[in-house]
Amino acid sequence: MAIVAVALEVPISRLFDYSADEPLATGQRVSVPFGRRQLVGVVVGHPARSDVPAGQLRPITAALADMPPLPAEWLSFTEFASEYYQQPRGELMMTALPPRLKRATPLRRKPVLAEASGQAWSFVCDRTPTPAQAGAIETMGAALDRNATFLLFGVTGSGKTEVYLHLIARVLEQGRQALVLVPEIHLTPQLQRHFAERFPGARVAVLHSSRAAVERVEGWIGAQSGSAQIVLGTRLAVFTPFARLGLVIVDEEHDASFKQQDGSRYSARDLAVYRAHAAGIPVVLGSATPALETWSNALKGRYNLVTLAERAVPGATMPRIEVVDMRKDAIEHGLTGRLLAAIDTRLARGEQALVFLNRRGYAPVLACGACGWVASCVRCSAHTAVHLKEQRLRCHHCGYESVIPRNCPDCGNVDLHPFGRGTERIEAALAARFPHARLARVDSDSMRRKGEWERTHAEIRDGAINLIVGTQMLAKGHDFPGLTLVGVVNADAALFATDYRAPERLFAQLLQVAGRAGRARLAGEVLVQTRYPEHPLYRAVIAGDFAGFAGSELEERKRAGFSPAVAEALLRAEASSRSAALGFLREAAAHAPDANGRVTLYDPVPMTLSRLAGWERAHLLVQARARGVLQRFLAEWRSRLEAQRTPRGVRWHFDVDPIEF
DNA sequence: AGCACGCCGACT
């Protein structure tokens, strides 16, 4: 009889010991009794003896033999992640597993013929790389047998994807595998197409949360067995087990989507860097506007900076960016005369124009003109947005919906007005102003139906659509050769956000959406509507000067004492009342370990969005000069908090390297 | 997190 330590999906930072008739490999999935429940867990160790009295040790119910045990590299990687992010190991491990593997019923797997290796594939090397691309490929390609973190800093349209493809080709030639992470699900189809076209015969597994359960498991096992050569996915794919991982690529590495905001809070980008380090392989972080943390690491020489300064298509230049002073121009439905005229010109020339604004719905607010009542979410401290076509009010934070009231619930007045503008409203204004344009709206509402995005994407590419209003969704990574004008509406809001990361995000977003214009031979133009044309951020955007902008932001962060000048974490609490959440945090601070002044604890404060889905949320910021000091402090504090009993109705967790305040 | 046990209020 053997003793096995099993990681289980429970919010307890402890492993659970069971007895087993025969020795079980570490990484073996098992079904075990747990209280009255039956859970699936993973064997992570073989303790010689257990602290649990022998009589209380229960036997495992079954070893789940429908797939090989998870590899040692995966076990140590998830262990590191759980320590770094202060998450219980079992909880983190089990959230990393595809949901299907958390069930005890055996997988019915299709027999995979060319399982381990040997399938024929080739690399189609069409449209030769530019000298800059070739240089980047050489530099990074020379480091494939060791760990190195590269920042591929390439302007929009500089052909980062081509560089990735060449590096992947070299890795596949060595018989190894590549992991490619992208920030959002809708970016996977076009990369998948690239891989299919350029690597005929190669197996590509696509992993993200919308994939069918069976496909996710197939892709996961394919990567683990080595039969899938390329894994393409969103942040969750960083946890894929590999047989022979040779390269990790994180595209648009600055993107906030790489940080999981609920459940296990991890940064897939940072974990990718760690994983590559542990595996002794290179990792490539690609961006036109790197995260300041990444940029700072590159400046310090911890990451290797590889630059692509020019667009890859011969003759293509960077778009001309201008600000349009809203105080000096006539405005129609939020659109300046200058922008409308520019759209006119593009449509007349048979080119395409994009109006960008990052706000879904018809209007962000519905208010009563008589008494000042504003439609709000019943579960969140937020206004509900007007969705006119569906005749619904919708909370963009929790999804709460209601009908649009006919009259004011407070005073009965029928004078209810939408305030502000969302994509739906701009779409209506553009439809009225350009009745002959072939107009499309692209946001997560209009693209909700399956296949809708792929269809619209194709229609934009082939010119069936020539005027687009869209959000974020359109800003990243897409290549529309006929698109020569981008108009940015309502960017100013972000200039005055309290979040210290707001300028960084706005800068990235503006350069990114600007980058959609003029990627082919046609010259691109970008018009940013603003009431603050002199603002330094817009000055830097116009100059396309990321380095200058990043330098001054880093100075400011250093002066103000924010990341990356210091290491940060939050202790977050959620409760039904604000006072309970704040009270818990005050109590927790009183029991924090003594760190000899090397760690700073701030006062607990409500979060910016203080109530979300019925929970009052608050947090306490922790800072330290050195990462290691912060890590040791958090580990000790966590064990103290776990030893105490948490007041009823309060939930808490740590958020290491937070990006949301 | 579940899921039990346990001790006090309004109903068939």
Next chain:
DNA sequence: GTCGGCGTGCTC
């Protein structure tokens, strides 16, 4: 008399 409120404690 019981059904059920949620406080407390445990899960190898």
